[in-house]
Amino acid sequence: MAHPGATPNMSRGYRGCVLLLLMLYSLCSWADRTVLSTIGQAIKVDLKLSDVELGFLHGFAFSILYVTLSVPAARLSERFNRVNIIAGSIALWSLFTSLSGFARTFGQLLLCRIGVGVGEACGNPPAYSLITDYFGPRRRATALAIYQLGLPLGIMAGAIAGGVLTQYHGWRTAFMVLGLPGLVLALLLKLIVREVPRGHSDALAGRVATSDVSPSTWQTARRVFSIPTARHMIMGVTLFTFVNYGAGAFIAPFLVRAYALNYAEVGLIIGFAIGASNAVGTFAGGYLADHFGRSNPRAYAYVPLIGLVVATPLAIAAYLQSDWRIAVALLAAAGVIQFVYFSPTYAAIYNMVDARMRATTTALISLVASLAALVIGTVAAGALIDALSGYYFGTVEGAGFATLCPGGVAAPDAPALIQASCRAAIDQATRTGLAFCTLGLLWAAVHFILASRTITQDFARATGGPQPRSDEPPAEAAQAAV
Structure with missing residues (x-):
């Protein structure tokens, strides 16, 4: 059984160092995962891809093994050293990111993206589990x-580095360079981060001790999906991820297509405007939920709810602007507001399950969200934009968009009318498709409304009584507590 005495006495500075390294791990993960969306237009033109194929690379290729391996990886995380698993996973996906730069065909790039998905499937569950054992319930969000x-x-790093490298050295160089930092970080994680017993922070906070026996996947799934609040929050996560991945895969192409910006400009815009806004929203959501959740657990549902409702019209308005500056400002505002959803959602779910269920819970959430968002969302968004491109283009001299606009652009020697028609069709199709996808955020908001109705009771059941106002441990354990 887990108890305070079984854990090392870790200083606040050391816990901060561990959290920083894990945050850098997440940064590398998202930089390597999302760089494709920033430089996708260059790949599309170079390899003569459709938007369905681009969406396939961004979502399905990455997620096909990411989805299937996340639960087995989480099961290993419940039993074995999580630090070793995290370090190994980042080394694996970083290697495949660099190898993507050597791809010469759609098939070769597809295989590399699958390799990135394999590596990333193994890393997130143990990382979440480790954080919940370093930080207590009331500081967890x-x-x-x-x-x-x-x-x-990570979006900032991937967008800026990817955009600049693609503009001046080509998209292959961007992949090769972005895979290298992860290899260094894998070594640092292995050397510095210590494994801690499962349930460490919960025991210090006076919660029920954690069993040394890891529940099965089926037991964990039954527990998680038996909680009404968790069911609705997972559905909210799934719908948000569907929109975020589906629309997000085409934000950079939208800026290129609608405003003729170059890749370096797009990378800087996504990095500094959109990436920074998401960072503010992510931190603000966790802080607000922890702050207001001390007196009202419903804050863990209200914060995401308000963010999603307010962000939806801002994002839709952005896609309809003729001035890129206004569009970017609206996207940045929407990014701050919508990304408050993340930390409260995961913290609430983790607070309702046993410590030895958390890695598997993470994998189950990823499984559900990825099936809908990564496997379907990006391909569906690409198919919608392709269909709308054909609709807006119509036919010219008996030929359609796919024939006269390979890769979304007309041949350099094509008549001016065809070149202009190609540009206009894909511009309008991308705007309309992204606006339509964004409406899914309102559906996600409905599930957070439903979660707010049960969260207080579900929190109380998880802890065996009313929620404590503080997770501060007794004075003799204060130095070791989170």
Whole structure:
């Protein structure tokens, strides 16, 4: 059984160092995962791809093994050293990111993206599980928010580096370079981060001790999906991810197609405007939920709810602007507001399950969200834009968009009318398709409304009584507590 005496006395500075390294792990993960969306237009033109194929590379190729391996990887994380698993996973996906730069065909790039998915499937569950054992229930959302800063900061790094490298050295160089930092970080994680017993922080906070026996996948799934709040929050995560991946895969192409910006400009815009705004929203969501959740657990549902409702019209308005500056400002505002959803959602779910269920819970959430978002969302968004491109283009001299606009652009020697028609069709199709996808955020908001109705009771059941106002341990354990 887990208890305070079984754990090392870790200083606040050391816990901060561990959290920083795990945040950098998340940063590398998202940089390698999302760089394709920033430089996708260059790949599309170079390899003469359709938007369905681009969406396939961005979503399905990455997720086909990411989805199937995440649960087995989580099961290993419940039993074995999580630090070793995290270090190995980042080394694997970083290698495949660099290898993507050597791809000469759609098939070769597809295989590399599958390799990235394999590596990333193994890393997130143990990382979440480790954080919940370093940080207590009432500071967990804030800690998870800091970890999740890796998402927007990774988008920033991937977008800026990817865009600049693609503009001046080509998209292959961008992949080769972005895979290298992860190999160094894997070594640092292995040397510095210590494994801790499962349930460490919960025991210090006076919660029920954690069993040394890891529940099965089926037991964990039954537990998680038996909780009404968790069911609705997972559905909210799934719908948000569907929109975020589906629309997000085409944000950079949208800026290129609609405003004729170059890849370096697009990378800087996504990095500094959109990435930074997501970082602010991610941290703010965790802080607000922890702050207001001390007196009202419904805050863990209200914060995401308000963010999704307010962000939806801002994002839709952005796609309809004729001035890129206004579009970017609206996207940045929407990014701040919508990304408050993440940390409160995961913290609430983790607070309702046993410590030895958390890695598997992470994998189950990823499984459900990825099946809908990564496998379907990006391909569906690409198919919608392809269909709308054909609709807006119509026919010219008996031929359609796919024939006269391979890769979304007309041949350099094509008549001016065809070149202009290609540009206009894909511009309008991308705007309309992204606006339509964004409406899914309102559906996600409905599930957070439903979660708010049961969260207080579900929190109380998870802890065996009313929620404590603080997770501070007794004075004799204060130095070791989170």
